[in-house]
Amino acid sequence: MNVEILSRIQFAFTIAFHYIFPPLTIGLGLLLVMMEGMWLRTRNPLYHNMARFWTKIFGLIFGLGVATGIVMEFEFGTNWATYSRFVGDIFGSALAAEGIFAFFLESGFLAILLFGWDKVGPKMHFFATCMVALGAHFSAVWIIVANSWQQTPAGSHLEVNGQPVAGHLFDKADLGHARMVIDDFWEVVFNPSSMDRLGHTLIGAWLAGAFLVISVAAYYLIRRRHVTFAATSLKFGIALALVASLLSLATGHESAAGVARNQPSKMAAMEGLWQTGPAAPLHPFGWVDVAGGRTMGPAIPAGLSLLVGGSADHVVTGLNDIPPDLRPPIQATFQCFHLMVGVGMTLIGLSLWGGWLWWRGGLEKLDGKATRWFLWLAVPSVLLPQIANQAGWFTAEIGRQPWIVWGYLRTSEGLSAVVTANQVLGSLIGFGLIYLLLFVLFLFLLNRKIQHGPEPMEESHSLPENWLKQHRA
Amino acid sequence: MDYNMLWFVLVGILFAGYAMLDGFDLGVGALILRIDDDHERRVFYNAIGPVWDGNEVWLVTGGGALFAAFPPVYATVFSGFYMAFMLLLFALIFRAVAIEFRSKEPWPWWRRWWDRGFCAGSTTASLLIGVAMGNIVWGIPLDANGEFAGTFLGLLHPYALLMGVTTVVLFMMHGAIYLHLKTEGTLQAKVRSWINPLIIAFIVCFALTTLATLLYVPRMVRILQAQPALFGVVVALVLVVANLPREIHRNRDAAAFVSSCLTMLLLMALFGLGMFPHLVYSVPDPAHSLTAYNASSTGKTLKIMSIIAAIGVPIVLAYTISVYYIFRGKVKVGKDSY
Numbered sequence: 001m002n003v004e005i006l007s008r009i010q011f012a013f014t015i016a017f018h019y020i021f022p023p024l025t026i027g028l029g030l031l032l033v034m035m036e037g038m039w040l041r042t043r044n045p046l047y048h049n050m051a052r053f054w055t056k057i058f059g060l061i062f063g064l065g066v067a068t069g070i071v072m073e074f075e076f077g078t079n080w081a082t083y084s085r086f087v088g089d090i091f092g093s094a095l096a097a098e099g100i101f102a103f104f105l106e107s108g109f110l111a112i113l114l115f116g117w118d119k120v121g122p123k124m125h126f127f128a129t130c131m132v133a134l135g136a137h138f139s140a141v142w143i144i145v146a147n148s149w150q151q152t153p154a155g156s157h158l159e160v161n162g163q164p165v166a167g168h169l170f171d172k173a174d175l176g177h178a179r180m181v182i183d184d185f186w187e188v189v190f191n192p193s194s195m196d197r198l199g200h201t202l203i204g205a206w207l208a209g210a211f212l213v214i215s216v217a218a219y220y221l222i223r224r225r226h227v228t229f230a231a232t233s234l235k236f237g238i239a240l241a242l243v244a245s246l247l248s249l250a251t252g253h254e255s256a257a258g259v260a261r262n263q264p265s266k267m268a269a270m271e272g273l274w275q276t277g278p279a280a281p282l283h284p285f286g287w288v289d290v291a292g293g294r295t296m297g298p299a300i301p302a303g304l305s306l307l308v309g310g311s312a313d314h315v316v317t318g319l320n321d322i323p324p325d326l327r328p329p330i331q332a333t334f335q336c337f338h339l340m341v342g343v344g345m346t347l348i349g350l351s352l353w354g355g356w357l358w359w360r361g362g363l364e365k366l367d368g369k370a371t372r373w374f375l376w377l378a379v380p381s382v383l384l385p386q387i388a389n390q391a392g393w394f395t396a397e398i399g400r401q402p403w404i405v406w407g408y409l410r411t412s413e414g415l416s417a418v419v420t421a422n423q424v425l426g427s428l429i430g431f432g433l434i435y436l437l438l439f440v441l442f443l444f445l446l447n448r449k450i451q452h453g454p455e456p457m458e459e460s461h462s463l464p465e466n467w468l469k470q471h472r473a
Numbered sequence: 474m475d476y477n478m479l480w481f482v483l484v485g486i487l488f489a490g491y492a493m494l495d496g497f498d499l500g501v502g503a504l505i506l507r508i509d510d511d512h513e514r515r516v517f518y519n520a521i522g523p524v525w526d527g528n529e530v531w532l533v534t535g536g537g538a539l540f541a542a543f544p545p546v547y548a549t550v551f552s553g554f555y556m557a558f559m560l561l562l563f564a565l566i567f568r569a570v571a572i573e574f575r576s577k578e579p580w581p582w583w584r585r586w587w588d589r590g591f592c593a594g595s596t597t598a599s600l601l602i603g604v605a606m607g608n609i610v611w612g613i614p615l616d617a618n619g620e621f622a623g624t625f626l627g628l629l630h631p632y633a634l635l636m637g638v639t640t641v642v643l644f645m646m647h648g649a650i651y652l653h654l655k656t657e658g659t660l661q662a663k664v665r666s667w668i669n670p671l672i673i674a675f676i677v678c679f680a681l682t683t684l685a686t687l688l689y690v691p692r693m694v695r696i697l698q699a700q701p702a703l704f705g706v707v708v709a710l711v712l713v714v715a716n717l718p719r720e721i722h723r724n725r726d727a728a729a730f731v732s733s734c735l736t737m738l739l740l741m742a743l744f745g746l747g748m749f750p751h752l753v754y755s756v757p758d759p760a761h762s763l764t765a766y767n768a769s770s771t772g773k774t775l776k777i778m779s780i781i782a783a784i785g786v787p788i789v790l791a792y793t794i795s796v797y798y799i800f801r802g803k804v805k806v807g808k809d810s811y
Contacts, residue, residue: 063572067570069533070529071562077552081549082548084548085544093774095541096537096538096541099534101785105789108789111527111800115522115523119799182773419552419555427556430559434567445577448577
């Protein structure tokens with residue numbers, strides 16, 4: 001295999017593995033704010049116990065996220081040096097802002113969140129929890145701004161050997177001396193796709209957190225363990241899942257309309273649309289016959305035109321009007337996109353079902369048939385947002401091909417000039433082994449924490465009431 | 474001072490911050506096998522427990538700032554040092570999860586193996602950071618496009634290795650001084666007995682490195698010849714190092730730690746003064762060198778980043794100091810601990 005394929009596999013592998021963890025900390029962080037906020041309002045020790053337990057899970061996940069996250073920043077330079085030179089003027093500011101505004105915030109206050117229960121007062125601790133959650137959200141902001149700029153470059157222009165160049169094209173002999181130069185910081189931040197994609201990504205992350213809580217709580221309820229704790233946790237999870245899954249539909253719609261506007265070749269591949277024209281059909285599922293230039297499967301007539309343009313007359317660009325060397329891998333883009341949408345719909349269904357059970361009092365009657373079915377399905381549901389999040393990113397990134405910076409630089413042109421295939425193969429094997437070990441240990445320790453469960457409430461000796469007493473005495 | 478110089482200094486400050494903060498974490502890791510008792514080892518872990526991942530953020534932000542301010546430097550160094558940086562990554566990952574996982578199970582074999590991983594990861598990371606610094610001081614071969622033109626083995630020359638060993642010893646000394654601040658009783662006495670030998674080992678390494686630099690890399694001291702007032706930095710460095718045993722002897726832990734931090738800062742200042750304006754010095758052909766001027770982002774980006782830094786850095790410093798303040802005092806191992 002050549003260095004391009006290996007570098008792409010390595011980046012995809014390391015970032016996909018990393019991306020198991022940050023969505024969980026973003027979603028769980030929000031839930032921790034909700035739980036601890038409830039505790040401060042009601043002073044019901046149950047909420048405190050919940051915050052304590054989920055904080056421990058949060059800590060484990062956060063540790064893995066930190067350990068695997070530093071890799072990404074190194075890889076831009078190690079494997080994609082030409083790309084780094086090309087985008088540094090723009091990408092770098094976002095990354096630096098991420099470090100200063102997000103990572104420091106998260107990691108600084110994480111110390112208080114995890115180890116500060118006895119060291120600071122309850123309000124200060126709640127403040128720290130909010131800051132950690134905010135930091136987690138900020139970290140998503142900057143990296144998505146940077147990625148979205150790659151998808152839909154704005155607020156910048158091309159420069160070769162220090163001279164501005166109009167348009168997108170430059171002589172490939174000047175590859176090492178070409179770069180994108182910033183014109184307007186806010187146009188970079190609010191490039192045409194960043195806000196849509198940010199919303200959709202954050203909400204996907206909320207779903208990841210919500211369904212982790214739902215899954216563990218359902219498991220406890222099936223086993224009749226920590227019942228009050230679990231039922232209350234489940235409600236927090238369902239509340240967030242309801243809001244997030246419906247918002248996900250809305251933001252997903254916005255994102256798709258944006259892709260159709262800004263990256264027509266990606267949209268055509270996502271939907272396997274070949275013929276340009278109005279009344280473009282929508283395939284709920286299917287298979288793309290890439291060689292034959294057609295897409296098989298049931299189709300909703302004019303569905304795609306309606307969805308992205310709001311009218312059946314809306315013209316959508318098909319693959320036939322896109323030169324073959326500018327098409328992304330069609331089958332992979334199509335299938336990943338449909339997997340994400342299908343799983344997303346399932347999540348909406350599960351959330352509505354959970355909400356309905358809650359409304360009808362079904363969550364109190366654990367022996368009810370509907371409740372038991374729901375709980376059994378809720379246990380493996382933790383995987384669904386993970387699948388949807390990964391599939392969504394695979395759609396976004398495979399659909400971006402052959403570009404690494406849309407319209408300006410191809411992925412194959414972004415590689416490091418001095419790195420060889422053997423070096424990348426070596427590091428890829430290294431990552432494979434280390435991440436396998438990490439993943440096994442992560443599941444093992446997560447399972448141990450879940451089996452151990454929350455502390456019995458009377459043993460929660462470091463309840464902040466006690467802290468208050470100690471400090472008054 | 475123009476923006477290019479400002480960012481040369483700021484990147485230096487970020488890496489100095491990393492050395493000061495993660496330096497003691499890495500040093501604690503390198504020292505962990507020096508003690509045998511499980512409880513005492515847990516005290517070591519929890520001495521860095523609340524702060525280690527915040528400390529590592531300094532590396533992430535330093536790397537991000539280098540990427541943003543000097544993209545060609547980031548690209549050349551990271552791709553040129555490919556194998557070394559992959560090893561560094563593996564060491565940092567391993568070390569991070571060792572801290573996370575180690576005390577989650579009571580089994581002696583489990584803890585023993587994570588302790589070994591923590592020690593190996595910390596020592597390797599310190600060594601590699603030092604070797605990388607050594608290569609930057611020595612200079613690396615660059616071609617006309619500013620790409621690295623050497624090999625991995627070529628990076629492991631004696632000067633770079635000497636710098637690597639010096640860094641390991643420096644971090645161990647810094648870690649021991651930090652531990653002295655965080656421990657008490659017999660454990661503190663044990664830690665105390667390591668400090669003077671480590672200070673002596675550091676002085677020996679540092680003297681050798683200085684001698685080698687004067688003999689083989691004289692361009693690093695040219696600025697001191699040109700501007701004798703800057704020799705004050707050398708005087709200050711010698712004074713803070715000399716102050717270390719004095720503060721330990723007087724049992725002033727915090728002052729000793731501040732002195733140790735200042736040692737790092739002054740070392741970094743000397744490094745920066747010697748390098749300026751070069752970020753990567755090219756040997757044998759210095760004309761290919763990357764400098765703060767020929768390898769920077771545009772003035773506009775540097776200005777935007779200066780605004781970001783002006784808003785963000787004071788906030789970061791405020792809550793970093795608050796976190797250290799909240800977790801001041803001796804380590805108590807409790808149920809939330811590592």
